[in-house]
Amino acid sequence: MIPLPAAGREQVRRAAVDLLCRDRRSVVLMVALNALAATAGLAGPWLLGDIVDAVAAGRATASAVDRAALAILLCTVAQIVLARSALSTGYRFGERTAARVRERFLDRVLGFPAAVAERVPAGDLAVRGTSDVSAVATTLRDALPEVLIAAGQALFVLVAVFFVSPLLGVIGVLCLSGAAVATRWYLRRAPDAYLAEQAAGSALADELTATLTGARTVETLGLAERRLASGRAAIERAYRARRRTLALRTVFFPAVDVSYVVPVVAVLLVGGMLHTRGDMSLGAVAAAALYLRQLAAPLDAILVWLEQLQSSGASFARLEGLATLPLVSPPASARPPGGDQIEVRGARYAYDGGRDVLRGVDLTVRPGERLAVVGPSGAGKSTLGRLLAGVDRPRAGAVTVGGVPIADLPPGLLRRQVVLVTQEHHVFRGTLRDNLILAAEAPDRQLWRALAVVGADWAAELPDGLDTLLGGDGVVLDGACAQQLSLARVVLADPHTLVLDEATALLDPAQARATERALAAVLQERTVIAIAHRLQTAHDADRVAVMDAGRLVELGTHDDLVAAGGTYAALWRTWHGFTRPGGAGDA
Structure with a gap:
């Protein structure tokens, strides 16, 4: 604090x-x-x-x-x-x-x-x-x-x-x-x-x-x-x-x-x-x-x-x-990124002067790939996600996009590069339209399309449509609907890289799978970094990065890591053992 x-x-x-x-x-x-x-x-x-x-x-x-x-x-x-x-x-x-x-x-x-x-x-x-x-x-x-x-x-x-x-x-x-x-x-x-x-x-x-x-x-x-x-x-x-x-x-x-x-x-x-x-x-x-x-x-x-x-x-x-307060402002010499590739080199990070929770992480995220970041609780997954999204700045090392430090990008430019979506979300007091155009100004037809992409069918049933007042004396959205609203903002922001820190956690399994499928359709040829607690997300990813005690200990495809018999294989066996056939359990 x-x-x-x-x-x-x-x-x-x-x-x-x-x-x-x-x-x-x-x-x-x-x-x-x-x-x-x-x-x-x-x-x-x-x-x-x-x-x-x-x-x-x-x-x-x-x-x-x-x-x-x-x-x-x-x-x-x-x-x-x-x-x-x-x-x-x-x-x-x-x-x-x-x-x-x-x-x-x-x-x-x-x-x-x-x-x-x-x-x-x-x-x-x-x-x-x-x-x-x-x-x-x-x-x-x-x-x-x-x-x-x-x-x-x-x-x-x-x-x-x-x-x-x-x-x-x-x-x-x-x-x-x-x-x-x-x-x-x-x-x-x-x-x-x-x-x-x-x-x-x-x-x-x-x-x-x-x-x-x-x-x-x-x-x-x-x-x-x-x-x-x-x-x-x-x-x-x-x-x-x-x-x-x-x-x-x-x-x-x-x-x-x-x-x-x-x-x-x-x-x-x-x-x-x-x-x-x-x-x-x-x-x-x-x-x-x-x-x-x-x-x-x-x-x-x-x-x-x-x-x-x-x-x-x-x-x-x-x-x-x-x-x-120690505010972090982009340096005057910050230049637009020269590409979409994200590089992490020797990244270390500690919260409020405590011990390092990331310890010399090296990682390259290729444009257009789907990368899952997994690991036990406290391994540093969410912290790495925050660094990748430019929310936090590494204590040592560098996290760059297109050769430019992500944390140095001005907010407007940063949102067009990387967006972090977490389990936390907020519905502002105002109309549904006001809540959506926080991400970007857009005509009504694009707002409705974004809601449809994330499966927010409830929006069509609101009494005043996009002019319906939310929060306060207006319509109060439950957790699942509020999270779908948050995901619709992401669709409107249209970044080339999306960091999902268990963004569908509050949706039931059927809603989560439907929303993830919709996002996958929208995010084709875009980079998706998923901080995964349900290992089914890792199974479907192009590559899996395995974190343990603040270090990146394994990196590869799901099949290769299971065959290697290391940390990921142990996590997969544990998760698979507690998952019913066809279900989606938690690690």
Whole structure:
């Protein structure tokens, strides 16, 4: 299993800057509108302070107060309009950027080589593709614009206080230092805590996925109590991680709540003392207090979204971590194969740093031949098939087609060369047509022909034909029908070489023989490599390659190998002994 990493802070920062730069016009417009809205909002307390001073000095007139009140009203309306415009711009920016995040996630996941895709934790990947993507999208759409607006408003308010009275401005800033200390304390601990919380949630999802997908095995082997214990342990780890983030919030929230009340109280006390001594006007004290009171709204907004920013920051780090997976890309110098012949020279392979499961295999597969690969369980048959299909890359040696390493071929070119069909198959939610044209675009008549070739007579009985919805709320195919659908995709892909890793295992013997006969008719003059567990497949092949303990120990025709009395002959006798006359048993 390949664990999914999280990106480091520097990588997250670069990715965030890249997203901002991709829509820089919207960011500049949002900041400009926010600055204008904050400027309009500063006029109210300033004008109110002038009115207070005029009234205190006995020089206020009704018309002057009315004009000031009208100006305050106009500035308030302007502030509302500009703030709404900034928020609307921010939402549009957020939706576009969230779409880029989703597309980037899909591109990265779809770009995984098959060897990587099938070894990553399914539960963790599902959580990243749902909860993490949604958290980042919500932040980009809602939190980021509102936090930018709130931060701009808070900055402008503080600047305004300094214009009214530098002394009161200094007092206000000093009294806000408690919020700065609490925020710094929180931000030093929150990123790791939220990453741990989300990792624990992904581990829990993996536990549930493993238990649900293996429910039959759990029931058959009586593993229910063990799986329950493992699930409870995962829940406990997730609970402890959640409690850690809750503990951080119980310290941070009250500290900030108190911090933006203290400056108002301090300014009123100090300003009142200065006013009684005649060192400061009453209007200046009122204006400074009102400005600092205006900090409550932006600080509240920042407080509400700060936790979301930490949580979504952890989600963004998990999404960007996919970019650090060791993906195998074809080298720029890869050239089209010079023929259809497949060569294996000194191939060695080990899974995830373990011991070699293939040990110096040499094999030539001639174009157009039918080669069966047989051997006892664990001999390396399926691993060799994966190397032949370009799914995995040999640790040492080479596996080539037409003189070009198979694993170096781009996916589109690889599918025209070699296709691997295993016992595993998948029916995507969508129409029957959508499921078929995954292999290649084709007109309806070719789709029906491919279904007919593999004996999928059930397709003609579907209520809407090729437009019938499969999976989910649509028609659910059983294992045999789903495998026939998978084989129909192979017919449409039309590769020159087909690697069958017991591709008809889920069909009953009659269906399997019919499907194999149909494939044989379609695959004339094409190479077929069958990873055989039923030795009847080997009996009908042109040549048989016998694997044992990761090595190719025998190679020849069925008759020659039986006559040689070696490993294959022993397998044949064992299989034949457990097979009824005319039946098709398993090795």
